[in-house]
Amino acid sequence: MLKKLHDSGLRAEHCYMAGMASVGLAFTSWLLSKRFERAGIERADRWGIFIGEWAPTFFAIGNGLQMYERK
Template sequence: MSPQICRFLSNLCFQLGVLSIGASIAIWWFNRGDSPEDNAHAERFGIFVGLWAPTLLIMSNRFDRFADKAEAVPGLRPEHLEENQKD
């Protein structure tokens, strides 16, 4: 996996993590109903979506670290080694 792909995935995970926080609040707010069962469902589903945020933000951090240390990414060969083998 190249550093560019890791950076892209890092940015994507970060944006989705922030979006899931807003989506959690929106789900809770707009899915509320008149009955206690509807309110309970809206709360549970909002919490479920809200729990995605920490996972996505942690994945964003890890992808960013992989991009910083490109040689630490499994299957990626440093560019200077590839150039030496061509000669």
């Protein structure tokens, strides 16, 4: 799988940037949901957690690609 991702042009740096963007997006979505939705803090927390769960996946794929690129 890593070979296919690498061959398609995806690099470790791209995944790391996506992970950092996910962290920022999680915070932003939590803040905006908390401020503008009437559903309350529970819904804001769910949005933040949902998007925040993407970051570890991007970082893990980035680590795998980085190890692949060192070969």
